[in-house]
Amino acid sequence: MKTADPELMRAINRFHVLDTIRRYGAISRVEIGDRIQLSPTTVSAITGSLIEDGLILPKHEGDLRGGNRGRPRVMLALNPKAARVVGAKIAATRLAFVVTDFQGDVLAELVLPLRVDRLPLSVIADLVEDGVRRCVLDAGIAMADVKSVAVSLPGIIEHGTGLVRASSIFRDADVPLKEAVVERLGIDVIVESDANAITMGEHWFGQARDCDDFVLVAIEDNLTLGVMHGGQIFRGARELSLTLGDMVMGADPDHAVKLADVASEKAIINGEEINNPRMRDAIRLGSGMSHVRDMIEAGDNKLRVAASNAGAALGIAIANLVALFAPPRVILVGSTLTLGPHLLDALQSSFAKAIPQSLREVAQIVIENADDRLWARGAAAVALGELYGSPWGTTGPARTFNADALEGGKSL
The missing domain is CATH 1.10.10.10 (Winged helix-like DNA-binding domain superfamily/Winged helix DNA-binding domain)
Structure with a gap:
């Protein structure tokens, strides 16, 4: 036994x-x-x-x-002063940072509007370092006061090692982001998927503070998934984050149709920016979906149909998630929600048609307008959650950082 x-x-x-x-x-x-x-x-x-x-x-x-x-x-x-952490969100068009105390209260925040996707790892790591140091300075503390930094980004992340297996932010696969950021900051670094980070943010500060079991769907150009069970983030084998964009929605003899092929922001725009300078500029500035909504409301039928098709596909995917997990709450976040009823009407209709009668009253769907601060604060909550479970002085062997212990992703 x-x-x-x-x-x-x-x-x-x-x-x-x-x-x-x-x-x-x-x-x-x-x-x-x-x-x-x-x-x-x-x-x-x-x-x-x-x-x-x-x-x-x-x-x-x-x-x-x-x-x-x-x-x-x-x-x-x-004790709010027991530890300070930094949470960061890397998005295609901006970097967001927050410094929090031990109970998660924000001491300083910073958003840098920069186009970072497809930049080399060294440049992105430099930008993360600059943002962390500036935000820490704004908080009125020193880097020596910071216990750890949690960096979140879209993609498939191996939580333990900090390896970015795939992300729209990077050109390459298997990017050692944790190693690069540790090299610059010299303190403990956690790399997490942004879906898991915002899931923690919703659980600690948002729409799921009263709920230990829920599912979160992040609807942006990357379609990602966070699952909270028993107050803990669920991760797959090797602590991998979860993705939703690769969910297969249909197939023919030649190829499988994935959710991202229909419901991602890239699928909705479908090349419209090539001949539309205003659309191209809006995407570059991170407001592509706001511009799409304006175009739909100005009479663009092609984009209206694309948004409706995306909503319908998302409704089916969410019905599948409810059938798999039976969560009491499904939280939807992400920039694509800017489309409002042009996306959500079709989503709600297809969900109602796809969900089994026996599960109709199980899950509440919540729409959350989560800003950059909540995403970054969620990353900080990931760091705090690990500190809460870490040994400290009298409660076990002290947790200290060893820069030579990167391989295997463990701090000794």
């Missing part, structure tokens, strides 16, 4: 205690135990160590001098 690894169990329990304090604010030990089903002895041991490590702070309620009888009630809260 196998027994659980004691250090792993301690890390799991540490994470749940810290996350419970983050979610509910100042809270007593008894309430922590009730919410996560841990014994008073275990909660006391963990919280005592966390106080000693400076990660949480005791707050006394009540004042004996005021005539209250009994001992003051001790409430526990996160």
